[in-house]
Amino acid sequence: xxxxxxxxxxxxxxxxxxxxxxxxxxxxxxxxxxxxxxxxxxxxxxxxxxxxxxxxxxxxxxxxxxxxxxxxxxxxxxxxxxxxxxxxxxxxxxxxxxxxxxxxxxxxxxxxxxxxxxxxxxxxxxxxxxxxxxxxxxxxxxxxxxxxxxxxxxxxxxxxxxxxxxxxxxxxxxxxxxxxxxxxxxxxxxxxxxxxxxxxxxxxxxxxxxxxxxxxxxxxxxxxxxxxxxxxxxxxxxxxxxxxxxxxxxxxxxxxxxxxxxxxxxxxxxxxxxx
Amino acid sequence: xxxxxxxxxxxxxxxxxxxxxxxxxxxxxxxxxxxxxxxxxxxxxxxxxxxxxxxxxxxxxxxxxxxxxxxxxxxxxxxxxxxxxxxxxxxxxxxxxxxxxxxxxxxxxxxxxxxxxxxxxxxxxxxxxxxxxxxxxxxxxxxxxxxxxxxxxxxxxxxxxxxxxxxxxxxxxxxxxxxxxxxxxxxxxxxx
Numbered sequence: 001x002x003x004x005x006x007x008x009x010x011x012x013x014x015x016x017x018x019x020x021x022x023x024x025x026x027x028x029x030x031x032x033x034x035x036x037x038x039x040x041x042x043x044x045x046x047x048x049x050x051x052x053x054x055x056x057x058x059x060x061x062x063x064x065x066x067x068x069x070x071x072x073x074x075x076x077x078x079x080x081x082x083x084x085x086x087x088x089x090x091x092x093x094x095x096x097x098x099x100x101x102x103x104x105x106x107x108x109x110x111x112x113x114x115x116x117x118x119x120x121x122x123x124x125x126x127x128x129x130x131x132x133x134x135x136x137x138x139x140x141x142x143x144x145x146x147x148x149x150x151x152x153x154x155x156x157x158x159x160x161x162x163x164x165x166x167x168x169x170x171x172x173x174x175x176x177x178x179x180x181x182x183x184x185x186x187x188x189x190x191x192x193x194x195x196x197x198x199x200x201x202x203x204x205x206x207x208x209x210x211x212x213x214x215x216x217x218x219x220x221x222x223x224x225x226x227x228x229x230x231x232x233x234x235x236x237x238x239x240x241x242x243x244x245x246x247x248x249x250x251x252x253x254x255x256x257x258x259x260x261x262x263x264x265x266x267x268x269x270x271x272x273x274x275x
Numbered sequence: 276x277x278x279x280x281x282x283x284x285x286x287x288x289x290x291x292x293x294x295x296x297x298x299x300x301x302x303x304x305x306x307x308x309x310x311x312x313x314x315x316x317x318x319x320x321x322x323x324x325x326x327x328x329x330x331x332x333x334x335x336x337x338x339x340x341x342x343x344x345x346x347x348x349x350x351x352x353x354x355x356x357x358x359x360x361x362x363x364x365x366x367x368x369x370x371x372x373x374x375x376x377x378x379x380x381x382x383x384x385x386x387x388x389x390x391x392x393x394x395x396x397x398x399x400x401x402x403x404x405x406x407x408x409x410x411x412x413x414x415x416x417x418x419x420x421x422x423x424x425x426x427x428x429x430x431x432x433x434x435x436x437x438x439x440x441x442x443x444x445x446x447x448x449x450x451x452x453x454x455x456x457x458x459x460x461x462x463x464x465x466x467x
Contacts, residue, residue, distance in 0.1 A: 117279045127281055134283045151283040159279050166276035188277045 007065030011056055012269030013133075015074040015178045018052060019265040020060040023068065023273035028266060030059035044075045045111030050136035057146065064145035069137055069152070070272035072264060073179045076153035077112065077128040078193045079104050083121050093118060097126050117190070125183070125190040129153055150275075154268050155181040155195075158229045161275055162249045170225035171211050171244065175232050177201065177264040182211060184220065192218055201233040208242020231267045369395065369419065376413040380406040384441060395419070397444040404428070407442045420446045 008023040013034070020029040037052035057067070081100050087093060097116060098109045112128040129151070137148040152160075155174035159166070166172050168188040174181040180202055184192040196202075196210060207226075215222045226244040228235065239246040262270075373383050377399075384398040401407045407425065414420040427443035 113283055115281050115283055117281055125279060125281070129283060137284065148284065152281070156279055156281050159276070163276050163278040168276055172276070185276050190279070 007062050008068070008273075009057075009060060009062065009065060010068045010070065010269045010273035011053065012070045012072075012265040012267070012272055013049075013052070013075070014072045014176075014263060014265035014268060017263055017265045018056050019263065019269040020056050021266070021269035021273050023066075026270050026273055028269075029061070030056055031263065031266065032056050032059060043111075044130045045132070047130065047132065048136075049130065049133040050139065053136050053140060057140075065147075067137075067140070067146050067148045068150050068272045068275065069148060070157050070268040071129055071133065071151070071153045072268065073154050073174065073176055073181050073195055074197065075130060075133070076155070076195070077101065077105060078153075078155070078181060078195050079126050080123050080190060080193050081116070081126050082123050083119060085121070087120075090118065100126070101128065122189065123191055125193055127153060127156060152272075154230065154271075155183070157268070157272055157275055158249075159183075161271065162227075162229055165247070165249055165251075166227050166229075167225045167247060170223040170227060170247075172227040172229065173207060173211075175201075175228060175230035176268075177231055180207065180210075182214065184215075184218075184223070192220075201231075203233060204236050204241045204246075208244070211244070212242055231262075231264060372417055373397065373414060373420075376410065376417075378406070378410070381410040389445065394445050394447050397423075397446070398441055399444060400439045400441050402439050404442070407444075411444065422447055 009029065010021045010023050012019045012021070016035070017031055017033050019031045021027065022029055032052070032055055034052055037055050038047055038049065040047040053069075079100060081093075081097050083093070084096070087096070093116070094114065097114055101109050101112070101114070109128070111131055113131045113134045114126060114128050116124045116126040118124060134151055137151050140146050141148045154176055158174050159172075166185065168185060170185055172183045172185055174183070178198060180196045180198055182194055182196065183190055194214065202210070207228075211226065212222055222243060224245060225247055226241050227247040227249075228241075229249045232248070235241075235246060235248065370383065370386050373386060377383055381399050381401040384400050386395060386397050388394070389396050399407060399410060401410070404425075411423055411425065414423060423444050423446035425442055426445050429441040429443075
């Protein structure tokens with residue numbers, strides 16, 4: 001296939017559905033219910049993701065091309081790791097992160113792929129996604145027709161899109177339909193992260209209360225700003241949430257995102273196409 | 276906030292930014308340019324150094340030649356001094372010495388160097404030859420006039436024997452001559 005005719009699509013895997021979007025014109029090419037193709041979703045690290053991905057691509061009715069894959073934060077795990085002094089290898093860091101994962105989530109890291117923005121010191125953000133989902137993407141690329149260009153959870157995708165607009169100090173919340181990932185930023189670096197599963201979209205008051213409690217729990221003063229990205233609920237007109245100044249993402253990277261009309265996977269697929 | 280460098284595919288993680296790639300390219304170009312410039316400047320420096328060495332050598336040779344020029348041979352120095360003496364001949368002093376021996380009967384009219392500037396020509400005015408001869412005896416006591424001779428007589432105006440005549444005396448100047456002294460010319464006005 002000639003490179004000039006190479007199709008570029010974006011696949012968004014939400015909590016309940018998955019959508020394929022044409023990266024060039026942001027048109028929805030296919031939307032499937034995840035439950036029809038994914039069994040064992042209660043344990044994402046053990047589920048077989050390949051049939052769902054292959055079915056979504058097959059419904060797009062394309063011979064092949066490039067794929068950008070965005071995963072709902074509901075399928076990911078986030079935590080921060082304080083790098084101790086004297087660490088001399090990446091294997092040591094992986095081992096420390098695996099131990100921290102087991103401490104936080106009560107189970108071993110078996111079935112999870114771990115990646116982080118590694119540094120030699122300080123606090124790093126660690127992100128985990130199901131290994132079988134990453135393997136399904138690699139298998140798809142190996143087959144030849146499709147080439148998977150990136151696999152990222154939704155919060156990390158949004159962070160890479162809007163990092164220039166996120167203040168260096170304050171909370172940043174990555175909104176999805178069924179979860180909110182709250183990240184505390186200090187001096188431009190991640191200081192703390194926590195994912196909050198939600199049954200219904202959080203209101204401004206709700207997120208304000210949640211963040212105030214979290215600030216108190218981790219022993220920090222409530223910052224002055226709150227940056228909100230993703231599939232946003234209704235936001236206050238005065239731009240203040242929980243006593244914090246509200247900062248919203250702006251510009252062409254929000255084009256085509258209509259949370260009230262779109263499913264979670266459609267919003268993810270569109271923003272993955274823009275990345 | 277700084278961008279997170281996270282990716283779950285082997286070729287996805289830590290893609291360098293366009294800016295970083297550009298800086299690397301610029302850095303490489305700067306290194307290459309620095310090397311080339313260093314080579315060029317090095318060549319120029321070596322050329323300048325060679326040129327400076329040559330100039331210093333020329334300066335040294337010129338200085339040596341100048342020193343050699345200052346070493347003048349005795350013959351050249353004598354010739355130069357002789358020429359200087361000719362140009363700077365003390366005629367005033369000679370005239371003063373001659374007038375010291377002058378008498379009311381003999382008066383010095385003029386004194387000048389001869390054509391070759393190696394003899395002194397005096398013109399005196401006297402009433403008769405004996406007076407001139409006495410004058411000549413007197414000035415022969417001077418070093419520069421020991422071989423003074425009478426070479427010419429010019430009668431006075433009116434053709435009268437008692438009117439003053441002008442007599443030309445010549446004396447070879449020992450101090451102004453280079454080599455053997457010239458003998459005075461003979462002719463009219465010789466001693467009777």
